[in-house]
Amino acid sequence: MKTSNETKEKVVVIGGGVAGLSAGVYALKAGFEVEIYEKNKIPGGECIGWNRKGYHIDNCIHWLTGTRKGTELYDVWKTVGALTDETEYAPLDAFYTSTYNGERATLWNDLKKTEEELIKLSPEDEDEIKKFIRYVEYSKQCLFPAAKPMEMWGIRDYIRMGINMKDFPKVMKEFGKISLEDYSKRFKSPLLQKLMCDYLPKSYCAYSFLVSYATMADGNGNIPMGASLQMSLRMEKKFKELGGVIHYGCGVNKINIEKKMATGIELEDGSFVKADYVIPTVDTGLLFGKFLSKDYMPKELKTAYENEKAYPATSGFQVAFAVDKNFNRSGEMSETVFIDIEPIKVGNRSFDRMYVKAYGYDPVCVKDDKQVIQTCITQTDEDYYFWKSLSKEEYEKVKTALANEVAKHIEKAFPEIKDSMEYLDAWTPLTYERYCNAYHGSYMSFVTTPYGKQIKMKGQLKGIKNLYVAGQWTNSPGGLPVAVASGKFAVQRILKKQHRDINI
Ligand SMILES: Cc1cc2nc3c(=O)[nH]c(=O)nc-3n(C[C@H](O)[C@H](O)[C@H](O)COP(=O)(O)OP(=O)(O)OC[C@H]3O[C@@H](n4cnc5c(N)ncnc54)[C@H](O)[C@@H]3O)c2cc1C
Structure with missing residues (x-):
């Protein structure tokens, strides 16, 4: 590290999403000069929202x-300015509701209430329901470790984890190698089978679902009021307050490597920015192949890109509408409701389930007497290829036709909103590809399935001494916690290399 009399060492961060902003804040706290280069006009990457016809469409946070x-991750969110002690959260008391054949089942945050309701719905599944609830309870112990990267853990850290997560190995043993689809078959009730498979892609390892539900049930997975974009803007504010500089509309083309050192970045306009350290936070599909030669790609990532079945990418076909603001505000079910629909072909596959999420809990998504509702039909690699194969005209035509079909299904399931329903927007995997350069339009990292190993990158690449990779793709299945922690970890790795204190 140069002394205070010399100019500070410069960290250049590529990407102004959650990982990039986090890396930026932590690098400033560590005393570096920091510049972020972001191709878009606003911060946030995937964690944003946009306005249509005066309504706000929240693109991201379903749970944070x-x-x-008191959790390590909360400290990180606070440090980067995303959350404060005053942050208010959506007053929601359930994860989601699944409906089927006129019946409905809800995963309440209150596990006892869920257990009682599910047993009432399907007494013949009592043992399996009780087991599910017991294992969700165990899963509450699975807290995201965000104090430091695991390669810096000492024996005491492992002992602490062993004590705090003493029951979690049981979850991994039982649910670590079984897909949600296979797990759901343990229930006799078709409604409960749907409930288990509705939220995450069916190929996900079942434990991911249990941990997600446990996070909500434990009060550790909430939705900050004000929606996703506001959270990203709070991070940007913190970064700027600490003295960081963020360049918008500045796409990066390449990272320059000379004698095993990243000397800086080349922008799309051809100019060059020198750096002492480079932290790329973009998609690894873009990093290796465009910014850097594919030869630098770690073996485990290469395996993932070459095996779509074991490492699928997830995206969505999504539609937003404005409807009566009283819709689904009675508290009898959650704000996210899955419904059965006549099969609809989206991309290359057919779907018979769809959800409707009502955003009326947040005033940001309410205008006059209407609120925003959104729906998402999960898309994967083969659907991406379908969208990609269309001409511009065909794409618009297919998108509009599907949005109309989706509207009809919603009207049929919820006739009470038929008259108030107003179309706002529809978007596809290609939207995320265009906006964030997301691989196959995926807004999470690779799905963790029973057929592939979880990706866990240490951030450094063989053959480059001063480059530290961050972003959700460093650790599958990605998501906001991985993104924010990866920014911090990249800076801690630099500090470790410099033999400095990593506690920032
Ligand atoms: C619909 C949806 C729902 C989601 N729900 C949740 C949820 O409930 N909970 C959760 O934890 N996560 C959720 N996520 C995932 C979450 O948004 C992402 O995991 C997270 O935002 C990824 O952050 P990142 O910084 O790693 O990547 P990104 O957000 O992709 O950031 C990368 C940045 O790099 C920029 N960039 C790309 N190419 C270039 C270039 N050439 N030059 C310069 N900059 C470039 C991009 O524009 C982008 O800003 C959701 C995402 C979506 C879209």
Whole structure:
């Protein structure tokens, strides 16, 4: 590290999403000069929202892990300015509701209430329901470790984890190698089978679902009021307050490597920015192949890109509408409701389930007497290829036709909103590809399935001494916790290399 009399060492961060802003804040706290280069006009990357016809469409947070004070992840969210002790959260008391054949089942945050309701719905599944609830309870012990990267853990850290997570190995043993689809078959009730498979892609390892539900049930997975974009803007504010500079509309083309050192970045306009350290936070599909030669790609990532079945990418076909603001505000079910629909072909596959999420809990998504509702039909690699194969005209035509079909399904399931329903927007995997350069339009990292190993990158690449990779793709299945922690970890790795204190 140069002394205070010399100019500070410069960290250049590529990407102004959650990982990039986090890396920026932590690098400033560590005393570096920091510049972020972002191709878009606003911060946030995937964690944003946009306006249509005066309504706000929230693109991202369905639940934010790490909202409980006292957890390591909460400290990270607080440090980067995303959350404060005054942050208010959506007053929601359930994860979601699944409906089927006129019946409905809800995963309440209150596990006892869920257990009682599910047993009432399907007494013949009592043992399996009780087991599910017991294992969700165990899963509450699975807290995201965000104090430092695991390669810096000492024996005491492992002992502490062993004590705090003493029951979690049981979850991994039982649910670590079984897909949600296979797990759901343990229930006799078709409604409960749907409930288990509705939220995450069916190929996900079942434990991911249990941990997600446990996070909500434990009060550690909330939705900050004000929606996703506001959270990203709070991070940007913190970064700027600490003296960081962020360049918008500045796409990066390449990272320059000379004699095993990243000397800086080349922008799309051809100019060059020198750096002492480079932290790329973009998609690894873009990093290796465009910014850097594919030869630098770690073996485990290469395996993932070459095996779509074991490492699928997830995206969505999404539609937003404005409807009566009283819709689904009675508290009898959650604000996210899955419904059965006549099969609809989206991309290359057919779907018979769809959800409707009502955003009326947040005034940001309410205008006059209407609120925003959104729906998402999960898309994967083969659907991406379908969208990609269309011409511009075909794409618009297919998108509009599907949005109309989706509207009809919603009207049929909820006739009470038929008259108030107003179309706002529809978007596809290609939207995320265009906006964030997301691989196959995926807004999470690779899905963790029973057929592939979880990706866990240490951030450094063989053959480059001063480059530290961050972003959600460093650790599958990605998501906001991985993104924010990866920014911090990249800076801690630099500090470790410099033999400095990593506690920032
Ligand atoms: C619909 C949806 C729902 C989601 N729900 C949740 C949820 O409930 N909970 C959760 O934890 N996560 C959720 N996520 C995922 C979450 O948004 C992402 O995991 C997270 O935002 C990824 O952050 P990142 O910084 O790693 O990547 P990104 O957000 O992709 O940031 C990368 C940045 O790099 C920029 N960039 C790309 N190419 C270039 C270039 N050439 N030059 C310069 N900059 C470039 C991009 O514009 C972008 O800003 C959701 C995402 C979506 C879209």
